[in-house]
Amino acid sequence: xxxxxxxxxxxxxxxxxxxxxxxxxxxxxxxxxxxxxxxxxxxxxxxxxxxxxxxxxxxxxxxxxxxxxxxxxxxxxxxxxxxxxxxxxxxxxxxxxxxxxxxxxxxxxxxxxxxxxxxxxxxxxxxxxxxxxxxxxxxxxxxxxxxxxxxxxxxxxxxxxxxxxxxxxxxxxxxxxxxxxxxxxxxxxxxxxxxxxxxxxxxxxxxxxxxxxxxxxxxxxxxxxxxxxxxxxxxxxxxxxxxxxxxxxxxxxxxxxxxxxxxxxxxxxxxxxx
Ligand SMILES: C[S@@+](CC[C@H](N)C(=O)[O-])C[C@H]1O[C@@H](n2cnc3c(N)ncnc32)[C@H](O)[C@@H]1O
Numbered sequence: 001x002x003x004x005x006x007x008x009x010x011x012x013x014x015x016x017x018x019x020x021x022x023x024x025x026x027x028x029x030x031x032x033x034x035x036x037x038x039x040x041x042x043x044x045x046x047x048x049x050x051x052x053x054x055x056x057x058x059x060x061x062x063x064x065x066x067x068x069x070x071x072x073x074x075x076x077x078x079x080x081x082x083x084x085x086x087x088x089x090x091x092x093x094x095x096x097x098x099x100x101x102x103x104x105x106x107x108x109x110x111x112x113x114x115x116x117x118x119x120x121x122x123x124x125x126x127x128x129x130x131x132x133x134x135x136x137x138x139x140x141x142x143x144x145x146x147x148x149x150x151x152x153x154x155x156x157x158x159x160x161x162x163x164x165x166x167x168x169x170x171x172x173x174x175x176x177x178x179x180x181x182x183x184x185x186x187x188x189x190x191x192x193x194x195x196x197x198x199x200x201x202x203x204x205x206x207x208x209x210x211x212x213x214x215x216x217x218x219x220x221x222x223x224x225x226x227x228x229x230x231x232x233x234x235x236x237x238x239x240x241x242x243x244x245x246x247x248x249x250x251x252x253x254x255x256x257x258x259x260x261x262x263x264x265x266x267x268x269x270x271x272x273x274x
């Protein structure tokens with residue numbers, strides 16, 4: 001994790017909380033604890049305290065519209081033409097699941113709309129599945145924090161977390177349980193949560209689209225460059241990468257070209273000529 005001068009206050013505050021919790025009176029004794037065998041659990045606890053997990057359903061609406069209305073539709077058409085019916089989307093740094101579940105809702109709607117315009121020659125089974133055969137959709141949701149992964153798997157959200165989810169989505173994709181909303185089973189089945197540290201070498205391959213938003217801003221420039229290189233290897237030919245509103249690939253890489261529509265931005269992998 002990288003903390004520049006603007007974030008030292010945050011780091012100091014979070015470390016002080018852990019010191020207090022461990023009843024230690026100096027940063028040095030806390031450091032000794034962290035590097036000892038007995039400190040493994042504390043290191044995990046510290047990590048949970050240092051990650052920023054802020055997220056939202058339909059975060060950055062313009063970007064979600066770009067994905068939904070242009071990129072997804074294009075992907076479905078091209079894949080259908082090649083008789084490749086698999087779609088793999090990766091939410092890297094997924095936090096508590098709002099981003100991957102938003103993507104799952106948009107993909108389910110995108111497929112339904114696609115088949116409205118291009119009806120299948122065969123009758124669809126009833127009730128209609130979210131993902132009509134022969135399509136196979138996988139949304140991989142990964143994070144470095146186990147607690148957010150657990151929350152994502154649980155998939156139960158409070159009214160305030162649901163503020164940006166309009167009623168048509170609530171009615172179709174959530175069940176109301178008391179005061180809270182649970183993601184319906186059929187939608188949950190499309191999303192798979194897994195632990196991945198984006199700083200490691202091995203990362204999930206063969207993705208059509210990667211969303212890595214509001215994660216890279218916590219990396220230093222060298223790490224950002226390494227990560228974007230890795231993402232380019234993790235994408236299928238002509239795949240797409242979405243980064244956060246305050247993040248940009250400018251000066252980081254020349255392996256992607258920018259796609260911009262109605263204030264939404266994404267990056268498309270440039271294929272090298274053989
Ligand atoms: C601010 S949240 C962004 C969530 C979501 N992508 C969004 O934009 O709404 C950043 C997430 O990145 C995760 N993260 C930070 N460093 C990471 C790393 N090295 N590997 C994987 N995930 C990481 C954090 O745990 C956190 O859940």
